[in-house]
Amino acid sequence: MSTLKEIKGNLKQAGFKKEDIGVTLRLFLCLESLDKLVFTESPVTVNFVSGKNPFEYFTGYHQRRNGEEIYNIYVNGIAALIREENKQGFLYLPSGPKNQFKPARYTQEEFLVCTAAHEVRHRFQNNFLVKKFSPRSANLVKDDLLKSVIRFEELVFEECREIYAKEKRSKVYIKGRINQKEFDAKIIERLVAIKIHGKNAYSLREEITSIIKMSAP
Numbered sequence: 683m684s685t686l687k688e689i690k691g692n693l694k695q696a697g698f699k700k701e702d703i704g705v706t707l708r709l710f711l712c713l714e715s716l717d718k719l720v721f722t723e724s725p726v727t728v729n730f731v732s733g734k735n736p737f738e739y740f741t742g743y744h745q746r747r748n749g750e751e752i753y754n755i756y757v758n759g760i761a762a763l764i765r766e767e768n769k770q771g772f773l774y775l776p777s778g779p780k781n782q783f784k785p786a787r788y789t790q791e792e793f794l795v796c797t798a799a800h801e802v803r804h805r806f807q808n809n810f811l812v813k814k815f816s817p818r819s820a821n822l823v824k825d826d827l828l829k830s831v832i833r834f835e836e837l838v839f840e841e842c843r844e845i846y847a848k849e850k851r852s853k854v855y856i857k858g859r860i861n862q863k864e865f866d867a868k869i870i871e872r873l874v875a876i877k878i879h880g881k882n883a884y885s886l887r888e889e890i891t892s893i894i895k896m897s898a899p
């Protein structure tokens with residue numbers, strides 16, 4: 683396993699931009715620590731990729747044909763991509779008595795922690811027969827916040843589907859972004875975001891771990 687200093691050196695040598703290297707290293711630390719908390723016995727490596735992800739993700743979980751599991755970070759342009767995603771206001775916070783969703787400003791750290799939780803959830807989906815959240819789960823869960831999060835995410839997915847259709851995206855692209863695994867991972871990501879917003883994420887690591895391991899009803 684390489685040290686952070688070695689990774690930084692390698693990324694510099696590969697010619698990546700300074701701001702991309704900074705974000706990459708911070709995301710790497712989030713992925714590594716959350717993965718270790720969930721998969722204590724078998725942590726996996728993080729792979730740094732220079733090419734673009736076909737679904738325009740800046741990070742992803744993959745299992746190779748030989749069974750090896752990895753997290754990819756797509757380093758080129760990652761800082762700008764994250765700024766853009768934050769600006770589009772895809773992250774919301776429940777507020778008020780009815781858990782209405784309002785645009786919320788997240789710090790980069792918060793954004794990276796919930797992104798990492800999303801990817802570790804993908805690994806969890808792949809390794810355990812956990813029941814995944816779907817729009818239908820909203821009728822079955824008892825917790826009001828969880829219910830609102832699922833309903834809200836359903837709206838976000840519908841909106842994305844319309845946007846992709848307008849943008850004339852390929853079927854493969856749409857399937858890569860709108861599917862049950864993504865919906866489920868997004869629920870986890872949003873729950874973690876709500877949990878850690880304005881707080882110290884490190885002190886909430888146990889709670890984050892249990893959210894990642896949650897099962898749908």
Ligand SMILES: [Zn+2]
Nearest residue numbers: 800804864867
């Ligand atoms: Zn995902």
